[in-house]
Amino acid sequence: MAALIPLDETVLLRLAGLLRLKRRLDRHSAGPLPSAWQITARLRRRLLIMIRALDGHLEGASYREVAKALHGPEAVGRFPWKTSSIRGQTIRLVADAVAMMDGGYRKLLRASR
Structure with missing residues (x-):
């Protein structure tokens, strides 16, 4: 070999x-x-949440539906959706997960992330 x-x-x-x-x-x-x-515990948790967000996104769920699955309906309904910080977090999670799926996962193996 x-x-x-x-x-x-x-x-x-x-x-x-x-x-x-x-x-x-x-x-x-x-x-x-x-x-x-x-991988730090914080990054590991974020990666797991990103996978869940990506699963919802690929199944055609809206950002609001993904947010409800991740944070619960009470948290999503607490503030107006358009100005909610949960909305922004969900959009970033999905965007980062899509980027990771499209090859960004290779950065995890490099010394600098």
């Missing part, structure tokens, strides 16, 4: 991934994740 690794700005991360793969192929623990691959 051989691996071809481009000598670009992510070469060290690629090598770390390759070493983890080699350890697993040798039936050992992969070892700790490189710090660039570690």
Whole structure:
């Protein structure tokens, strides 16, 4: 088995991934994740919410319907929809999720997010 690794700005991360793969192929623990691959609890929560928002968006739900699923009908109905901060958050979540789906997920593997 051989691996071809481009000598670009992510070469060290690629090598770390390759070493983890080699350890697993040798039936050992992969070892700790490189710090660039570690996701904070806050980002993990946001990514999960983005997935839920994207699911609703791809099923044809309106932003208001997505917001109700994410935050509950009481929170959505508390303020006028057009000026609600929940509306803005929902639109950003969907936009970020679509961008992630369209290839932005690769940024999660790079050292700088």
